[in-house]
Amino acid sequence: MASMTLIDDIRGAAPALRGRLLANQSLADLTWFRVGGPAEVLFSPADEEDLALMLGALDPAIPVTVIGLGSNLIVRDGGIPGVTIRLGGRPFGSVEIDGDSIRAGTAVPDMRLAKSAAEASVDGLAFYRGIPGSVGGALRMNAGAHGGETTDVLVEARGIDRFGNLRTLTHAQMGFSYRHCSAPDDIIFTSALYRGRPGNREEIEAEMDRVTAAREAAQPIRERTGGSTFKNPDGAKAWQLIDAAGCRGLTYGGAQVSEMHCNFLINRGGATAADIEGLGEEVRRRVRETSGHELHWEIKRIGVTADAA
CATH class of the missing domain: 3.90.78.10 (UDP-N-acetylenolpyruvoylglucosamine reductase, C-terminal domain)
Incomplete structure (x- = not known):
């Protein structure tokens, strides 16, 4: 199978790779619509360094696609050629809070980001409670809901480009507009730094409850x-x-x-x-x-x- 040949080529070019490579892997169960064909190769990197290693070794002619939680996604029935990357696990799923600053991996669900901020009494991120995606998707789409958008709270985003180079983009470099960012398409975001403001936990959680109720009533x-x-x-x-x-x-x-x-x-x-x-x-x-x-x-x-x- 062509997919197994591709896996062999990747492992030959990057023998130190630690992440998981799966051939002809169904993606339907990874999307909220529960439809779609397989990934020719699905790669789950062990960490940021592993992701950089794979991208740096991969033939530039091989297409690369990134998927997150699959909440805002249609995978067409013929599947995805080349390498599909899905981030997960502790290296991409952690949330760290220092004062009113929050760093989150891009596999963190938006709803969890909102909850973590509330538990630390950091205001300004409650709107994420109403977004059924992950941090990575929120960066790409300037995701927003209930009066808030990613652009309102993002300080910088970190990621790996198609050639395996680590990149850090400031808020200005993200080029946010309505449901869009202008960051280079080849960058795979790995984490984001947010800044909220001091708040009252009970008031923030009450706002999140209002967001939840509004979403359940209308969607x-x-x-x-x-x-x-x-x-x-x-x-x-x-x-x-x-x-x-x-x-x-x-x-x-x-x-x-x-x-x-x-x-x-x-x-x-x-x-x-x-x-x-x-x-x-x-x-x-x-x-x-x-x-x-x-x-x-x-x-x-x-x-x-x-x-x-």
Whole structure:
């Protein structure tokens, strides 16, 4: 198999590699939609140094893809060619707090980051309680909710580039805008430094409770979903445009526009990645025709279609 050949090539180029390499590994169970094809090779580095070693040794022609918790992600049915990297474990999953400064690994779930900050009476990060992703994804997307965004609290981000070099980017170098950052695409973030402000633990936890209640009341969080599907266009709300286009409850194969919140797509059971992406494209078409607005995907779509594979 080509995937085993690739693993042999990687281990030959980096014999000191300590992380786990898996061939033809299914990714469906690693995404919240529970759909998608396999990774040609899935790599779980032992730590930051191991990640740098692998990237530095890898043939530059081999594509590299990074996935996190899979909450805001569609992996297409044909899978992902090349090397897919997923960070985890203590080296990428720790949270360290010093005063009002917090350093978190990029595998840390956003909700855990919010909880850790609250327990240390650090205010300003409670909005992360409403984001079902990880720190790494939050950096890439300038994730935000309930009046707060990553750009409001980030000091710097640390990562490894495609050639195995350690990089540290300041807040200014991240180039944040709405649901976007301008950091080089080849950097795999490994940790982030945040600065909050002194606060009252009980008040912060009360705010987090309000965020949780609002999310549970308005979003289909118990479904197989990928979170907010489309970015809000300037001066408009994506869900309102989708509703006005008559898409609430719309189905496409095994996928459906949520009845509860129509900027969420759900896997009703048995959906393929093509069903979900096709439904999203149909929603975009109907919104364009009825309102003139062009919806842009907030959910990341990666990999190749089944036909391409």
